[in-house]
Amino acid sequence: MQIRALDKFRGKTQVLRGIDLEIAPGERLALLGHNGAGKSTLIKAVLGLIRYEGGSIRICGATPGSSAARSATAFLPEAVSFHPALTGHEQLSLFARLTGERTDIDGLLERVGLCDAMHRRIGAYSKGMRQRLGLAQVLLGRPKLALLDEPTSGLDPISRQDLYAIIDELAEQGAAVLIASHALTEVEARTDRIAILRKGAKVADDTLAGLSAQAGLPVKLRVQASGAEADRIAIETGGRRINGASVEILCSPQDKMAELRRIAAMGEAVADIDMVPPRLEDLYCHYSREDRK
Numbered sequence: 001m002q003i004r005a006l007d008k009f010r011g012k013t014q015v016l017r018g019i020d021l022e023i024a025p026g027e028r029l030a031l032l033g034h035n036g037a038g039k040s041t042l043i044k045a046v047l048g049l050i051r052y053e054g055g056s057i058r059i060c061g062a063t064p065g066s067s068a069a070r071s072a073t074a075f076l077p078e079a080v081s082f083h084p085a086l087t088g089h090e091q092l093s094l095f096a097r098l099t100g101e102r103t104d105i106d107g108l109l110e111r112v113g114l115c116d117a118m119h120r121r122i123g124a125y126s127k128g129m130r131q132r133l134g135l136a137q138v139l140l141g142r143p144k145l146a147l148l149d150e151p152t153s154g155l156d157p158i159s160r161q162d163l164y165a166i167i168d169e170l171a172e173q174g175a176a177v178l179i180a181s182h183a184l185t186e187v188e189a190r191t192d193r194i195a196i197l198r199k200g201a202k203v204a205d206d207t208l209a210g211l212s213a214q215a216g217l218p219v220k221l222r223v224q225a226s227g228a229e230a231d232r233i234a235i236e237t238g239g240r241r242i243n244g245a246s247v248e249i250l251c252s253p254q255d256k257m258a259e260l261r262r263i264a265a266m267g268e269a270v271a272d273i274d275m276v277p278p279r280l281e282d283l284y285c286h287y288s289r290e291d292r293k
């Protein structure tokens with residue numbers, strides 16, 4: 001998928017500002033941003049559901065909404081809804097007939113963990129079960145582009161793990177995957193690249209390591225002191241005692257090695273050192289800051 005210089009207005013308000021975004025086959029991109037940043041608007045534009053005033057979108061070379069683009073794209077909305085009177089099996093069989101896919105429906109439902117529930121009415125499914133069925137529908141189409149809007153909201157931790165395992169499979173099969181999310185800890189571990197929108201503009205787009213290097217945020221060194229040495233270590237390093245036996249030191253990425261050597265030279269006073277690089281949460285706060293140019 002390729003998006004170039006995308007502009008979208010809602011009345012007089014510009015809600016997407018010159019967005020450039022690409023996702024390669026097999027890549028998992030996390031799209032982050034505060035409420036109202038423009039994530040859903042971007043997804044709707046890619047799906048061909050809304051017009052845009054400037055720029056271009058191409059899905060495998062096709063324009064959004066065209067039949068080629070629609071057959072290449074699958075979408076899992078945040079609150080997926082199906083006909084409550086149908087069973088999961090009936091619903092998926094219906095989709096398979098509509099799309100002309102010849103698929104092992106039982107196998108697919110088993111894959112998403114709905115083996116026992118496939119012949120029950122969807123009206124009696126939990127949110128997580130509906131989400132799983134939505135994912136089965138995404139898998140059914142063998143999409144080249146999968147757009148997932150808050151796919152794990154309201155899911156229990158095991159269901160989340162399962163869902164990401166299936167997303168990984170999609171990517172392994174060559175789909176470009178876009179995950180719009182507020183769940184920073186999850187996407188930190190399960191995506192290849194992160195794009196951040198702020199007030200309709202893209203303010204970051206790189207791997208976690210790339211964003212980290214550009215932001216230059218401090219690295220945390222957590223030093224565990226032996227015996228009663230924590231105070232001395234805190235004074236000598238300029239760090240902060242965070243509990244009886246540990247000291248936390250913030251240093252720039254460039255000073256990290258020098259700082260580590262200085263701490264190691266304290267010898268027996270130091271029992272252990274942990275290095276904590278900036279988390280996605282820190283990077284997200286950095287890139288979404290209002291005063292950032």
Ligand SMILES: Nc1ncnc2c1ncn2[C@@H]1O[C@H](COP(=O)(O)OP(=O)(O)OP(=O)(O)O)[C@@H](O)[C@H]1O
Nearest residue numbers: 010011015033034035036037038039040041042197
């Ligand atoms: N149907 C609409 N009519 C007018 N303005 C809209 C409409 N839908 C969205 N907007 C506006 O467009 C901007 C972007 O909204 P959008 O829903 O894309 O944000 P989002 O990043 O998906 O937010 P959230 O995380 O809350 O889902 C917001 O200012 C919003 O008020």
